[in-house]
Amino acid sequence: xxxxxxxxxxxxxxxxxxxxxxxxxxxxxxxxxxxxxxxxxxxxxxxxxxxxxxxxxxxxxxxxxxxxxxxxxxxxxxxxxxxxxxxxxxxxxxxxxxxxxxxxxxxxxxxxxxxxxxxxxxxxxxxxxxxxxxxxxxxxxxxxxxxxxxxxxxxxxxxxxxxxxxxxxxxxxxxxxxxxxxxxxxxxxxxxxxxxxxxxxxxxxxxxxxxxxxxxxxxxxxxxxxxxxxxxxxxxxxxxx
Amino acid sequence: xxxxxxxxxxxxxxxxxxxxxxxxxxxxxxxxxxxxxxxxxxxxxxxxxxxxxxxxxxxxxxxxxxxxxxxxxxxxxxxxxxxxxxxxxxxxxxxxxxxxxxxxxxxxxxxxxxxxxxxxxxxxxxxxxxxxxxxxxxxxxxxxxxxxxxxxxxxxxxxxxxxxxxxxxxxxxxxxxxxxxxxxxxxxxxxxxxxxxxxxxxxxxxxxxxxxxxxxxxxxxxxxxxxxxxxxxxxxxxxxxxxxxxxxxxxxxxxxxxxxxxxxxxxxxxxxxxxxxxxxxxxxxxxxxxxxxxxxxxxxxxxxxxxxxxxxxxxxxxxxxxxxxxxxxxxxxxxxxxxxxxxxxxxxxxxxxxxxxxxxxxxxxxxxxxxxxxxxxxxxxxxxxxxxxxxxxxxxxxxxxxxxxxxxxxxxxxxxxxxxxxxxxxxxxxxxxxxxxxxxxxxxxxxxxxxxxxxxxxxxxxxxxxx
Amino acid sequence: xxxxxxxxxxxxxxxxxxxxxxxxxxxxxxxxxxxxxxxxxxxxxxxxxxxxxxxxxxxxxxxxxxxxxxxxxxxxxxxxxxxxxxxxxxxxxxxxxxxxxxxxxxxxxxxxxxxxxxxxxxxxxxxxxxxxxxxxxxxxxxxxx
Numbered sequence: 001x002x003x004x005x006x007x008x009x010x011x012x013x014x015x016x017x018x019x020x021x022x023x024x025x026x027x028x029x030x031x032x033x034x035x036x037x038x039x040x041x042x043x044x045x046x047x048x049x050x051x052x053x054x055x056x057x058x059x060x061x062x063x064x065x066x067x068x069x070x071x072x073x074x075x076x077x078x079x080x081x082x083x084x085x086x087x088x089x090x091x092x093x094x095x096x097x098x099x100x101x102x103x104x105x106x107x108x109x110x111x112x113x114x115x116x117x118x119x120x121x122x123x124x125x126x127x128x129x130x131x132x133x134x135x136x137x138x139x140x141x142x143x144x145x146x147x148x149x150x151x152x153x154x155x156x157x158x159x160x161x162x163x164x165x166x167x168x169x170x171x172x173x174x175x176x177x178x179x180x181x182x183x184x185x186x187x188x189x190x191x192x193x194x195x196x197x198x199x200x201x202x203x204x205x206x207x208x209x210x211x212x213x214x215x216x217x218x219x220x221x222x223x224x225x226x227x228x229x230x231x232x233x234x235x236x237x238x239x240x241x
Numbered sequence: 242x243x244x245x246x247x248x249x250x251x252x253x254x255x256x257x258x259x260x261x262x263x264x265x266x267x268x269x270x271x272x273x274x275x276x277x278x279x280x281x282x283x284x285x286x287x288x289x290x291x292x293x294x295x296x297x298x299x300x301x302x303x304x305x306x307x308x309x310x311x312x313x314x315x316x317x318x319x320x321x322x323x324x325x326x327x328x329x330x331x332x333x334x335x336x337x338x339x340x341x342x343x344x345x346x347x348x349x350x351x352x353x354x355x356x357x358x359x360x361x362x363x364x365x366x367x368x369x370x371x372x373x374x375x376x377x378x379x380x381x382x383x384x385x386x387x388x389x390x391x392x393x394x395x396x397x398x399x400x401x402x403x404x405x406x407x408x409x410x411x412x413x414x415x416x417x418x419x420x421x422x423x424x425x426x427x428x429x430x431x432x433x434x435x436x437x438x439x440x441x442x443x444x445x446x447x448x449x450x451x452x453x454x455x456x457x458x459x460x461x462x463x464x465x466x467x468x469x470x471x472x473x474x475x476x477x478x479x480x481x482x483x484x485x486x487x488x489x490x491x492x493x494x495x496x497x498x499x500x501x502x503x504x505x506x507x508x509x510x511x512x513x514x515x516x517x518x519x520x521x522x523x524x525x526x527x528x529x530x531x532x533x534x535x536x537x538x539x540x541x542x543x544x545x546x547x548x549x550x551x552x553x554x555x556x557x558x559x560x561x562x563x564x565x566x567x568x569x570x571x572x573x574x575x576x577x578x579x580x581x582x583x584x585x586x587x588x589x590x591x592x593x594x595x596x597x598x599x600x601x602x603x604x605x606x607x608x609x610x611x612x613x614x615x616x617x618x619x620x621x622x623x624x625x626x627x628x629x630x631x632x633x634x635x636x637x638x639x640x641x642x643x644x645x646x647x648x649x650x651x652x653x654x655x656x657x658x659x660x661x662x663x664x665x666x667x668x669x670x671x672x673x674x675x676x677x678x679x680x681x682x683x684x685x686x687x688x689x690x691x692x693x694x695x696x697x698x699x700x701x702x703x704x705x706x707x708x
Numbered sequence: 709x710x711x712x713x714x715x716x717x718x719x720x721x722x723x724x725x726x727x728x729x730x731x732x733x734x735x736x737x738x739x740x741x742x743x744x745x746x747x748x749x750x751x752x753x754x755x756x757x758x759x760x761x762x763x764x765x766x767x768x769x770x771x772x773x774x775x776x777x778x779x780x781x782x783x784x785x786x787x788x789x790x791x792x793x794x795x796x797x798x799x800x801x802x803x804x805x806x807x808x809x810x811x812x813x814x815x816x817x818x819x820x821x822x823x824x825x826x827x828x829x830x831x832x833x834x835x836x837x838x839x840x841x842x843x844x845x846x847x848x849x850x851x852x853x
């Protein structure tokens with residue numbers, strides 16, 4: 001079954017099987033609710049969200065909800081792990097967790113939808129970040145022509161997540177420290193948070209970060225530079241559909 | 242034929258040898274335990290500091306075991322350096338030759354572990370990568386600091402191979418030693434990849450403290466006890482040759498002068514490694530015992546003259562500067578474990594025995610000596626021994642004559658047929674410390690006899706002149 | 709007179725003890741003056757009563773991360789966390805699990821050739837809901853309905 005809804009400023013596409021412990025409509029509603037909860041708590045575009053209240057100084061981070069502080073801690077861990085290339089701290093001092101929040105929502109949805117063998121296969125695609133429950137083929141958009149595909153990969157083995165980050169993307173969680181070396185980076189990983197954060201970090205940090213990421217994490221990467229040239233890790237190459 | 246000499250002298254309090262021995266034995270056991278435990282510690286520190294899922298996939302598991310092997314192997318190499326550094330505390334506990342024996346025991350395991358480290362990492366990474374190991378080797382070679390590490394393993398292989406007995410005999414001692422020093426180079430070459438690719442020096446961890454401590458111990462000890470101490474000692478004591486005296490065919494006593502020689506800190510029976518600074522002899526080092534207890538300004542060593550031509554010790558001119566390392570060795574009164582003392586010395590082996598006797602604090606009848614020589618040419622310093630024996634109330638026997646050509650024995654053929662044995666010469670053998678010194682083959686025979694008579698290993702002290 | 713050996717042994721022992729003592733102290737005090745960290749190692753404590761957040765700068769224990777060793781310092785002012793910084797980044801790099809997954813050039817033709825299989829989803833840089841409508845994912849979604 002199939003459901004599409006808007007959340008967090010983007011569109012979420014959901015595919016799932018109707019048999020299993022959750023009925024079809026129930027699954028869609030619950031996933032939508034997860035995204036809604038995250039959006040209401042973390043969106044800086046809603047003036048009454050917890051994040052906006054903290055940004056405005058009306059709520060102290062120390063007094064915020066467990067979910068807020070957990071997300072913040074997670075973002076900080078990734079900040080330290082990437083040496084500051086990925087950071088939730090905007091230059092203007094506002095804490096912007098949108099870089100992890102979307103991935104957290106996808107991850108929570110995946111937990112809800114459950115394991116494939118019990119509930120059937122599913123796919124959650126939130127604004128171009130994809131999480132699957134079983135091997136699937138995912139197309140990668142060509143940044144120069146968003147109406148065509150650059151390539152397609154099959155997620156095999158332990159790989160479940162694909163995240164793509166682009167320099168055209170005006171996410172506030174990308175603060176570029178290098179010249180625009182890559183216009184797009186796609187990361188294949190075992191979980192969506194890792195894929196999302198590292199894709200963002202590679203766009204922000206350029207070649208140096210790309211090398212460090214491929215050295216340190218068990219992920220596969222495809223990057224596109226301004227001339228359209230591609231770089232791919234051996235594992236990515238092996239995953240080409 | 243044997244002769245006896247004895248005379249009494251009164252003494253009051255007796256040093257307690259058994260307790261001292263037990264304490265030293267405990268320290269020796271602790272030292273041996275620490276040597277092997279350090280490998281375990283290195284491994285455990287790695288496993289407990291491991292990041293996420295080091296054994297998650299087959300490739301990662303193999304790689305982790307490879308890293309484990311590398312850490313334990315490096316730990317053993319560093320411990321080997323510590324053992325070879327001639328740290329006084331180690332020498333006083335187990336003696337230099339046992340330290341070197343322990344050093345040798347670690348050699349092959351260390352090398353195998355490091356070779357395993359390289360192999361397992363190559364295979365593990367190759368599996369994870371999905372490439373074949375040959376491609377992985379090329380990849381590894383392309384990684385910074387890895388080529389140096391590969392060269393390091395190559396150097397270690399060379400060091401270990403040349404130390405195998407069959408190969409070592411082909412080299413002169415100095416040549417072999419020079420190759421052996423390449424192990425320092427190997428350790429230095431391996432260090433960059435440990436820092437850049439390994440995480441052992443992550444700050445704030447126990448692991449970091451451990452490795453820094455081990456490196457500091459190994460290189461600090463070598464720096465201080467192999468280089469600084471000899472240099473300072475030689476400058477401080479200003480030892481010069483004051484005379485060369487031939488006391489028997491092919492045997493010379495070298496008389497030395499200097500300052501504060503008593504603070505060399507040697508106990509009778511210990512040896513130093515001497516170097517005589519003439520153009521042709523500086524290259525050789527001589528492990529030789531003092532043949533008397535030094536005064537403040539005079540010392541003496543007695544040595545077989547084995548060099549030829551200008552390398553002969555007997556041609557060293559008076560006034561030659563002498564440098565020394567030491568003192569080393571447990572052939573001393575402080576190594577005593579039992580109430581009585583038995584000394585058997587043959588030929589040049591009499592030198593440490595004489596110093597040992599001179600330094601020992603003995604009750605009348607506590608000590609018995611047997612001096613062995615194959616002919617009167619070999620019987621030097623015997624008059625001094627007789628005089629010392631008389632002063633200390635010790636019984637002295639001598640045995641002169643060639644060894645039996647037929648039966649394997651350390652005695653003369655005549656005495657062997659007469660039924661002379663260690664027990665007959667030393668009736669209290671089993672309550673004695675037996676100190677033996679002499680040529681290796683002869684010494685082995687004495688030791689075998691002593692063990693066969695039931696003498697416990699800790700009561701047997703030997704000084705082999707072949708290292 | 710004291711033997712050279714005894715003097716040098718004492719010197720060596722003192723130097724060694726100093727080095728070790730210094731290392732142990734830096735290891736132990738790396739985590740000074742913070743409220744307790746959670747067992748997962750995150751900087752923020754799990755439960756923080758509002759009165760406990762005093763003004764000042766607090767430094768967390770040094771953590772070994774994949775990019776090196778990092779300490780995280782938080783600055784609190786007026787009861788709010790106003791800055792999070794990483795004052796210490798050692799030159800050492802963390803343990804490397806895979807040292808050779810380098811990205812290498814890939815021919816566009818090779819990449820394009822991989823589209824023959826059936827696509828189940830499309831990944832691209834995040835689109836707004838407005839941009840979704842003209843996106844490939846939208847086309848795919850419509851085909852599924």
